[in-house]
Amino acid sequence: MSVGLVALCAFSASASPVNLSVGDGSIAIKAGKIHTLSEAGVVENAVMIVRDGRVVSVTSGGTISPGMQVIDYGSDATIIPGLVSASSGLARGWADPRTAAPGLSALDNFDFFANHISALAAGVTSTYIDPAIGRLIAGTGAVVKLGGEGREHRIVNGIAAIDGSVAADAYNTPGFWEPPVPATVDVGMGQEEPQMPHSLQGAIFALEGLLSSARGAEVEGFGPYAQNELGQAVQNGAIWRFTANTEEEIRAVARFAGRNKLELVIDGGRAADATVEMLSSAGVGVIFEPTQRLGATTNWGKGEDSSWPSLSIPAAMVKAGIPVAIAPGLSHSIDSLWALGILASQGDFSNLDALRAVTLTPAQMLGADDRVGSLGNGKDADFVVLNGAPMVASTSINATWVDGELVYTSPEIGAVVLEVDELFVGDGTVLRPGQLLMDHGRILEVGEAVAHPKGAVIIHGAAAMPGIVDALGHFGLEGSRRPPSSSVPLSRILDVRGEGAMRVAKAGVTTIALSPTSLSNNGTTMVAYKPAAENFEDLIVEDVAAVRLTWSSENRYDIGQDIIGLLERAVKYRADWAEYNAAMAAWVAPAPEAAPQAEASGEEADAEAEAEPAKEDKEDKKKKKEKDLDPLTGVWAATADWGHARFQFSDGPSAGTTELRGSLRSDALSLSLLRFEGSFDHDGDQLEVTGVAGTLTISAKLDDEKLEGTITMAGAEYSFEATRESRGYQVAARTEVRKPEASPNDPKGFPKEPRFDSDLDPLARAMAGEVAVIVTANRDDEILACVDAFEAVGIKPVILGAMDIHKVKDQVAGRIAGVLPDRWPLRSTKGIATVNRFAELQEAGIPVAFYSAAEEGASDLLLMAAYAVVEGMSPVGALRALTSDAALLLDIDDRVGRLATGLDADVLLLDRSPLEVTARVQRTWVLGREVL
Amino acid sequence: MKFLPNRTHATTLLPARTMTLLRNWTLVPGAIAASVLFGNLPSASAAVGDSIVIEAGRIITQAGEDIVDGVIVITDGRITAIGAAADVEKPWDAPVMGGPEFTVFPGFIEAHTNNGMDRPNENLDVTPFLNVRDSIDPVNFFFEDCKRWGITTLNVQQGNNTVVAGNGRVVKPVGVTVEEMTIRPDFGFKISISPKSGKSRATQRQTLNRAFGDLRSDLESQVESAKLDEELAAREALGQGREREAEEGEGRAMTGSGWKVEGLERIKRSEIDEKVLPLLEMVEGRHRTFLYCGAPMDVQTAIDFATENGLLAKATLVLDASCWKAADAIKASGLSVVLDSNMVHIEVDPITEEETETFVPSVFAEKGIPFALSSANSSTNSLWFQAALCVGYGMERTEALAAVTTAPANILGLGDTVGSLEVGKAGNLLLLSGDPLDMTSWVEFTIIDGVKIYDRSKDVRNRHLLYGVEPRGTLAIESTASETPSKIEVDGEVTEEAKGEPVEEVAEEPIEEVVEETTKKD
Structure with missing residues (x-):
C-alpha cells in the first residue's frame, strides 16, 4: 500500500518498543504476508501477536485488542523468520593441538558483547558457531542468537554438534609434543607423537577409535581427555557434524554414521549431488556451502581432485528428500547468507525452498527449531521484514526483530523504486512492466528491472508518467x-x-x-x-x-x-558581444619593454595585472577618506549639565596622521586653558588625549559629526557631547601628499565591453x-x-x-x-x-x-x-x-518532460494508464520528494 | 628547605647482613654509586627507637577530615601520632622535616603491575611453581620512578600472557635486594581468562579446566591408592594379629569453598607434587588470585571459573577498559577490580561510524564496585594523574583519591597497614608541593616506613632533564672534541681526570634551594 506509511511505522517502531507500559506488553505486527514456516504456512493479510519476546499467534486479519501496540508494515511487506546460518566463523579460534578435542566449546570463544549489527541487518538472527577448524574433531559447536539480552537466553543450543572434518583440512594435524617440566636427566625432552589422520581412511579409523573410546573402550593416541569429553558430548545429545566435500568423503562419513547409528550432518557437500541416493536413504542432512566466491574471480577444475562447483546441488538434494541448509562457507561471512540463499535457488529450487534452507532446515538440523527457524506459537519472535517476496534479488530487508524487539531498521536513504504495470516514458515509449529508481532528486534508472538499493522504498502501482x-x-x-x-x-x-x-x-x-x-x-x-x-x-x-x-x-x-x-x-547586440568576446580571447597584455628597464616596467606590468582586485580595494579606502579627510580640526563646543566646554583641535589629524594637539577651555573645569596631546584612530573614529600638564584625559568617539566621550579631570569624570562649530585652523592641517591614483581606464587596446x-x-x-x-x-x-x-x-x-x-x-x-x-x-x-x-x-x-x-x-x-x-x-x-x-x-x-536517467525525478503515479481519460493522479513526486 | 634529617652515609644505612651479601656482588660499588647518584638512599629500616616528626600545612589522611597545620610522628616506621600541631606532642630529640608549604598524602598504592621484572611471563601455560621473586630487579628504573612519583606499595604479579602464572609479591620500591623490598612475600597468583598468545578463548578455558581438573583427578587417585595402602596395611596387621598403628594427622583435610577431594588428609602435603601444590592451595582459598579479563566476554567465564574452583572469596579481576560492559555481572559476583591504565573505552558504531566514549572508572563507581586504578608504568599515567583524570571526568574527588590509596590497600588485604595516615599504620607518606591532583605539584619527599627515600632536590635525573644539571660523577663528554677531555664532577668540584686540561667552570646550579650533599669520600 503506502510506503510513506511503512516508513512512518518503521520509525515509530524504532522509537517505541521500549514503551510497553500500556496493556499487557503485547505487540501486534501487521504485514501483507507472513511466511511462518510452521503448519500455518503463508498467512496473508497477517497479524502477528508478540508478547515477552515470543510469538503468541499469527493469524490472517486477526483481532487486535485495545492497549496493544500496533506496528503496521503495510500490505507490501512480507515477514519471514529470522535467518539461521548453519555455519559461521564468529567463534572460530585456534585449534587444539590434539587431533580430537571434543571438550573445546565454541561458546567459550563467542563474544556475547560483540555488536553483530551487520549480520542482523542482513537478516541473520541466529547462527551456528564452531570453535575451530582443521581437526578431526575440533570441538563442540553451538547455536546462538546474534541479538537479545542475557547470555543464557542467547544460547539456543549450547552443545549442538560434535564438530569435525574428514576432509583434507583435517589431514595436516601436527604431531603432538608437550615438553616435560622440568626436563631432567631422568625425564627426557620426549618427541613428537604423530597424530592421525593423514588420509580419509585414517580419519574414519580414528573416528571409530574415538567413538569406541567414548563408549568405554581403551584407545590410545588421543590424549587423556578426548575419551571423557567425547562421552560427555554424546551424552548431551550432540549430533555429529562433519565437513566432507568429495564424493568419497561424503560416502565414507555417511557409512561411518550409519554403522554406528549416529545422527549426521554433512557440512560443505560440494559433491553431494553424486551421493543423493545414499544420503537420502541414510537420512543424512547436508549443509551446503557454496564455494563460489562472491565478488571475486576464481578458477575451478585445474587440480587433479578439484571439481567444478555447482549451485544446482541443493535443488537435486531437495528433490531427493534430503534436508538441505544453505550456509556461508569459509570465504563468506554470514552477512552474505541472504545472497547465497538466492544464488542457490538454481534448478528446481524454488524461492520457498531457499527460504526454508536458510531458516527452518538449519534450525531443525542443529536442534534449535524449538526456538528459532519458524514463527509458530511460542517461538522466539525473531523475524525479518522484507519489502517484497522472500529470496528474490530485488527484495531488501526493511527491519530485523529479535525477541520482539526491533534491532535493525534500514536507514532511510531516500531512494524510491516505482514498480508499475505500465511506465510511460513520455516520449511515446511505454515499458510494460516498468521500474524506475529515483534518488537525490534525479531519476537514476528506468527499465523493466532496475537496481533496488538496500533501504529503498518500493512502491507498486498501475502506471507512472513524467510530471x-x-x-x-x-x-x-x-x-x-x-x-x-x-x-x-x-x-x-x-x-x-x-x-x-x-x-x-x-x-x-x-x-x-x-x-x-x-x-x-x-x-x-x-x-x-x-x-x-x-x-x-x-x-x-x-x-x-x-x-x-x-x-x-x-x-x-x-x-x-x-x-x-x-x-x-x-x-547587432549579439554581433557586438561576439566581437567583444573574440577580441577578449585574442587580447594579450602589452609586452614589457626592453631589457634594461624591464625591472621597473615589469613591476608596473605586475601591478597592472593585479590592478583588478587592488583597484576595488583602493576605491574602498578612498571612499572612507572622502567621508571627511580632516574630521576634527576646528572648534567643537559642548554643553553638559556640569558646564560648557570648547575644544580646539589645532593640529588635527588629517588623512594619514593620527597625532593630535589641541586645547580645552572650560570654566567649570579650570580657569586656565588646558592643552592636550594624543591620537585619533581613523578606523574606529576614536579619540584619546592626555593633558600636557596635570591630570587631564579625554576619551571620545566621533560619530556622525558628533564627538561623544568623557573628560577625566582630577579623578572626576565629565561626559560630554560636542558638535563642530567651525573648521578653523584648517591652515594647520598638513598638506596631503597624495600619489595620483592609477587611472581606472583599461590599458590601451583593451576591448571595450558592450552594454548589457x-x-x-x-x-x-x-x-x-x-x-x-x-x-x-x-x-x-x-x-x-x-x-x-x-x-x-x-x-x-x-x-x-x-x-x-x-x-x-x-x-x-x-x-x-x-x-x-x-x-x-x-x-x-x-x-x-x-x-x-x-x-x-x-x-x-x-x-x-x-x-x-x-x-x-x-x-x-x-x-x-x-x-x-x-x-x-x-x-x-x-x-x-x-x-x-x-x-x-x-x-x-x-x-x-521524460522519465529518463539523469532527468529531474518529477514522477506521477496513476491508478490506470494515462491514456485512459478516466486516469487520475494518485501520487506526485517533485525532484524525488513526494508532494503530500 | 632548612631541614634535611637523617643525612647519613649510605653505607651506614645498610645492615651488616646486606653488606655481607653485597660483598660477593661484583657490581656493589656501582650500585652504591648509583644510589648516591640518584639521591635516593635506600634504607632497609629506620634504627629502632628512631622517631621522625613531619609537619605540613595540610595532611590529607584519607581517613576522615584533612588536618590543617598538622604533625605526624613516626616511630619505628609506624605512625604513632597524627593531628593538629597543637594536639600532638613532638619528641624533643626527633628530627623534624616538612613545613607549612607542604601537603602530606599517603603513598600511592599500585594494586597490580607487571613492571620491575626482567620479563613478565614464562612461555609455559601453567606455571604456579614460578615466583616473581626471581624476576624482580631492585635497580630497575621502574622502582626509581615509583619513588619519584610517590608509589610506595606495589603488587608485582606476572604478566597477562599466561594461563596460570607464578607467585606474585607485594613490595615497596626501596631496598637493594628483593627480600629487603618485600612487604608480602609469595602473594597472589595471576590467572588469565583471556587467551595467551597462540590460544583461543576456548583452548585457554580448556587449559584452565584441565589444570584444575587434572589436579583433582590426580589427588583423587592419590587418595585412592593411599586408601588401598592403608587397607593393605590393616589386612597385614590383621594377618599378623597386631594392632595397626594409627596414622592419623599426617595430612590435612581439604578446605575451601570449591570442589573437595574427600580423604585428602590421608596424604601428607609434602607428598603432593610441588608443581601443582599452589593450585591446591588456591582451591583451598589460601591464595589471592588476580583474574585477568581482556574483554567483557571473559568476565562471566572468570566468575564461573572462580566459583567452580573456590577462588571467589580471594579473587580480584584485572580488567581491560572494555570490561565495563560486564559491570553488572561483576557487581553480582561481589568481586573487586583493578582497572586498566587506559580508562577511556571508545567504540565505533559499525553502521553510523559514531564514536561512543565511556569513562570506565565512572561506571564502576556508579555501580558501587570496589576498584583500584593502575598506571601503565609509573612515569606515564602515574597514579596521581589517573586519579586527576577521574576527577576531570566528573568523579568525586574522594572516590578518585581512594582508588589510588585505600581501595588498592583493601584489595591487597593491606587495609590496616597502608593506604591512609592513621596511628598504627606504616609511615608511608609523601610531602607534596601542593594538592596531590594538581598538575603542578611535585613529590618533594617520599617517606617509607618513616625513612626518607626520595628528595626531589637531589633527584639527579630530574634535575638533568629539567634544568640541564650534569649528574655528578658522570663523564661530561664534549661533542666537538676529537679527544674526549674527561672530567669528573665530584661533590660540586670539577677535577681533571687526565691530561691536565684546563678546568672548566661548571654551570651555576639554577635551583637556589639545593643543599649540597656533604658526603665525604673515604
Missing part, C-alpha cells in the same frame, strides 16, 4: 496583471510550496512556464519553475526559458515591424538556441511573415494561437519549434465536421503542447488532454503534448 509541463501558464502571479519589467527577473516573485502549488502538483503539473499576463513590446521573458519544489534552490528550472512576443496586431500596416526592428537590434541589454539579451540567446521564443500569430499570413522574420535571424519560433496554421502547416513544418494551438482543440470544417487541431499538427510533424494560460487552472491540463483524446487525438500524442513535447518546445527537455 506534466504547463507550456504557458500564469500560476505564481497571484493575480497580478502588472506589465513586467525585463530588468527584474520574474523568478523574484516566485514562492515555494504554497497551498495552490501543492494542489496543482497533485493534479500532476510539476513544471510551469510562467508568463506575465501583460506583455512588453520588447519581449517578455518567461521563467520555467516547479511550484512544488521544496526550496528556492530547486525552484527554478530555467530563469529565462522563453521570450514572448506578439506578431498579431490590429494595425496591419506596421504589423511585425516592431519585432523585426527588435530582432535587428538583437542581431536585458531586452535584447534573451533574443540574442535565442539565436544561439538557448532560449525559446513564443510568438503570438494567428492568421496564416502573419504566421508566414513571422516565421520568415525569425528564420532570417536563425530562430525557430513557437507559434502561439496559430488559428490558421493548418493552412500553412506544410510551409512552416521544420521551420518552427512547435505550436501552442488555441486551447479549444476543435476547428470546424465544412459545417459540422470538426478537426482536432492538436492531432492535425502532430500528424504534420509539428510538436504541440497543452498549456493552461491560467493560474490554478493549470490543474486542468490532464483533463484538457483527456478532452482532446475524446475528440480524436492520439492518447500517446496527448501524453507527449503534456510532457516531452512541452519540455522540448521550451528547450527544458534536459531537465523535465
Whole structure:
C-alpha cells in the first residue's frame, strides 16, 4: 500500500518498543504476508501477536485488542523468520593441538558483547558457531542468537554438534609434543607423537577409535581427555557434524554414521549431488556451502581432485528428500547468507525452498527449531521484514526483530523504486512492466528491472508518467496583471510550496512556464519553475526559458515591424558581444619593454595585472577618506549639565596622521586653558588625549559629526557631547601628499565591453538556441511573415494561437519549434465536421503542447488532454503534448518532460494508464520528494 | 628547605647482613654509586627507637577530615601520632622535616603491575611453581620512578600472557635486594581468562579446566591408592594379629569453598607434587588470585571459573577498559577490580561510524564496585594523574583519591597497614608541593616506613632533564672534541681526570634551594 506509511511505522517502531507500559506488553505486527514456516504456512493479510519476546499467534486479519501496540508494515511487506546460518566463523579460534578435542566449546570463544549489527541487518538472527577448524574433531559447536539480552537466553543450543572434518583440512594435524617440566636427566625432552589422520581412511579409523573410546573402550593416541569429553558430548545429545566435500568423503562419513547409528550432518557437500541416493536413504542432512566466491574471480577444475562447483546441488538434494541448509562457507561471512540463499535457488529450487534452507532446515538440523527457524506459537519472535517476496534479488530487508524487539531498521536513504504495470516514458515509449529508481532528486534508472538499493522504498502501482509541463501558464502571479519589467527577473516573485502549488502538483503539473499576463513590446521573458519544489534552490528550472512576443496586431500596416526592428537590434547586440568576446580571447597584455628597464616596467606590468582586485580595494579606502579627510580640526563646543566646554583641535589629524594637539577651555573645569596631546584612530573614529600638564584625559568617539566621550579631570569624570562649530585652523592641517591614483581606464587596446541589454539579451540567446521564443500569430499570413522574420535571424519560433496554421502547416513544418494551438482543440470544417487541431499538427510533424494560460487552472491540463483524446487525438500524442513535447518546445527537455536517467525525478503515479481519460493522479513526486 | 634529617652515609644505612651479601656482588660499588647518584638512599629500616616528626600545612589522611597545620610522628616506621600541631606532642630529640608549604598524602598504592621484572611471563601455560621473586630487579628504573612519583606499595604479579602464572609479591620500591623490598612475600597468583598468545578463548578455558581438573583427578587417585595402602596395611596387621598403628594427622583435610577431594588428609602435603601444590592451595582459598579479563566476554567465564574452583572469596579481576560492559555481572559476583591504565573505552558504531566514549572508572563507581586504578608504568599515567583524570571526568574527588590509596590497600588485604595516615599504620607518606591532583605539584619527599627515600632536590635525573644539571660523577663528554677531555664532577668540584686540561667552570646550579650533599669520600 503506502510506503510513506511503512516508513512512518518503521520509525515509530524504532522509537517505541521500549514503551510497553500500556496493556499487557503485547505487540501486534501487521504485514501483507507472513511466511511462518510452521503448519500455518503463508498467512496473508497477517497479524502477528508478540508478547515477552515470543510469538503468541499469527493469524490472517486477526483481532487486535485495545492497549496493544500496533506496528503496521503495510500490505507490501512480507515477514519471514529470522535467518539461521548453519555455519559461521564468529567463534572460530585456534585449534587444539590434539587431533580430537571434543571438550573445546565454541561458546567459550563467542563474544556475547560483540555488536553483530551487520549480520542482523542482513537478516541473520541466529547462527551456528564452531570453535575451530582443521581437526578431526575440533570441538563442540553451538547455536546462538546474534541479538537479545542475557547470555543464557542467547544460547539456543549450547552443545549442538560434535564438530569435525574428514576432509583434507583435517589431514595436516601436527604431531603432538608437550615438553616435560622440568626436563631432567631422568625425564627426557620426549618427541613428537604423530597424530592421525593423514588420509580419509585414517580419519574414519580414528573416528571409530574415538567413538569406541567414548563408549568405554581403551584407545590410545588421543590424549587423556578426548575419551571423557567425547562421552560427555554424546551424552548431551550432540549430533555429529562433519565437513566432507568429495564424493568419497561424503560416502565414507555417511557409512561411518550409519554403522554406528549416529545422527549426521554433512557440512560443505560440494559433491553431494553424486551421493543423493545414499544420503537420502541414510537420512543424512547436508549443509551446503557454496564455494563460489562472491565478488571475486576464481578458477575451478585445474587440480587433479578439484571439481567444478555447482549451485544446482541443493535443488537435486531437495528433490531427493534430503534436508538441505544453505550456509556461508569459509570465504563468506554470514552477512552474505541472504545472497547465497538466492544464488542457490538454481534448478528446481524454488524461492520457498531457499527460504526454508536458510531458516527452518538449519534450525531443525542443529536442534534449535524449538526456538528459532519458524514463527509458530511460542517461538522466539525473531523475524525479518522484507519489502517484497522472500529470496528474490530485488527484495531488501526493511527491519530485523529479535525477541520482539526491533534491532535493525534500514536507514532511510531516500531512494524510491516505482514498480508499475505500465511506465510511460513520455516520449511515446511505454515499458510494460516498468521500474524506475529515483534518488537525490534525479531519476537514476528506468527499465523493466532496475537496481533496488538496500533501504529503498518500493512502491507498486498501475502506471507512472513524467510530471506534466504547463507550456504557458500564469500560476505564481497571484493575480497580478502588472506589465513586467525585463530588468527584474520574474523568478523574484516566485514562492515555494504554497497551498495552490501543492494542489496543482497533485493534479500532476510539476513544471510551469510562467508568463506575465501583460506583455512588453520588447519581449517578455518567461521563467520555467516547479511550484512544488521544496526550496528556492530547486525552484527554478530555467530563469529565462522563453521570450514572448506578439506578431498579431490590429494595425496591419506596421504589423511585425516592431519585432523585426527588435530582432535587428538583437542581431547587432549579439554581433557586438561576439566581437567583444573574440577580441577578449585574442587580447594579450602589452609586452614589457626592453631589457634594461624591464625591472621597473615589469613591476608596473605586475601591478597592472593585479590592478583588478587592488583597484576595488583602493576605491574602498578612498571612499572612507572622502567621508571627511580632516574630521576634527576646528572648534567643537559642548554643553553638559556640569558646564560648557570648547575644544580646539589645532593640529588635527588629517588623512594619514593620527597625532593630535589641541586645547580645552572650560570654566567649570579650570580657569586656565588646558592643552592636550594624543591620537585619533581613523578606523574606529576614536579619540584619546592626555593633558600636557596635570591630570587631564579625554576619551571620545566621533560619530556622525558628533564627538561623544568623557573628560577625566582630577579623578572626576565629565561626559560630554560636542558638535563642530567651525573648521578653523584648517591652515594647520598638513598638506596631503597624495600619489595620483592609477587611472581606472583599461590599458590601451583593451576591448571595450558592450552594454548589457536585458531586452535584447534573451533574443540574442535565442539565436544561439538557448532560449525559446513564443510568438503570438494567428492568421496564416502573419504566421508566414513571422516565421520568415525569425528564420532570417536563425530562430525557430513557437507559434502561439496559430488559428490558421493548418493552412500553412506544410510551409512552416521544420521551420518552427512547435505550436501552442488555441486551447479549444476543435476547428470546424465544412459545417459540422470538426478537426482536432492538436492531432492535425502532430500528424504534420509539428510538436504541440497543452498549456493552461491560467493560474490554478493549470490543474486542468490532464483533463484538457483527456478532452482532446475524446475528440480524436492520439492518447500517446496527448501524453507527449503534456510532457516531452512541452519540455522540448521550451528547450527544458534536459531537465523535465521524460522519465529518463539523469532527468529531474518529477514522477506521477496513476491508478490506470494515462491514456485512459478516466486516469487520475494518485501520487506526485517533485525532484524525488513526494508532494503530500 | 632548612631541614634535611637523617643525612647519613649510605653505607651506614645498610645492615651488616646486606653488606655481607653485597660483598660477593661484583657490581656493589656501582650500585652504591648509583644510589648516591640518584639521591635516593635506600634504607632497609629506620634504627629502632628512631622517631621522625613531619609537619605540613595540610595532611590529607584519607581517613576522615584533612588536618590543617598538622604533625605526624613516626616511630619505628609506624605512625604513632597524627593531628593538629597543637594536639600532638613532638619528641624533643626527633628530627623534624616538612613545613607549612607542604601537603602530606599517603603513598600511592599500585594494586597490580607487571613492571620491575626482567620479563613478565614464562612461555609455559601453567606455571604456579614460578615466583616473581626471581624476576624482580631492585635497580630497575621502574622502582626509581615509583619513588619519584610517590608509589610506595606495589603488587608485582606476572604478566597477562599466561594461563596460570607464578607467585606474585607485594613490595615497596626501596631496598637493594628483593627480600629487603618485600612487604608480602609469595602473594597472589595471576590467572588469565583471556587467551595467551597462540590460544583461543576456548583452548585457554580448556587449559584452565584441565589444570584444575587434572589436579583433582590426580589427588583423587592419590587418595585412592593411599586408601588401598592403608587397607593393605590393616589386612597385614590383621594377618599378623597386631594392632595397626594409627596414622592419623599426617595430612590435612581439604578446605575451601570449591570442589573437595574427600580423604585428602590421608596424604601428607609434602607428598603432593610441588608443581601443582599452589593450585591446591588456591582451591583451598589460601591464595589471592588476580583474574585477568581482556574483554567483557571473559568476565562471566572468570566468575564461573572462580566459583567452580573456590577462588571467589580471594579473587580480584584485572580488567581491560572494555570490561565495563560486564559491570553488572561483576557487581553480582561481589568481586573487586583493578582497572586498566587506559580508562577511556571508545567504540565505533559499525553502521553510523559514531564514536561512543565511556569513562570506565565512572561506571564502576556508579555501580558501587570496589576498584583500584593502575598506571601503565609509573612515569606515564602515574597514579596521581589517573586519579586527576577521574576527577576531570566528573568523579568525586574522594572516590578518585581512594582508588589510588585505600581501595588498592583493601584489595591487597593491606587495609590496616597502608593506604591512609592513621596511628598504627606504616609511615608511608609523601610531602607534596601542593594538592596531590594538581598538575603542578611535585613529590618533594617520599617517606617509607618513616625513612626518607626520595628528595626531589637531589633527584639527579630530574634535575638533568629539567634544568640541564650534569649528574655528578658522570663523564661530561664534549661533542666537538676529537679527544674526549674527561672530567669528573665530584661533590660540586670539577677535577681533571687526565691530561691536565684546563678546568672548566661548571654551570651555576639554577635551583637556589639545593643543599649540597656533604658526603665525604673515604
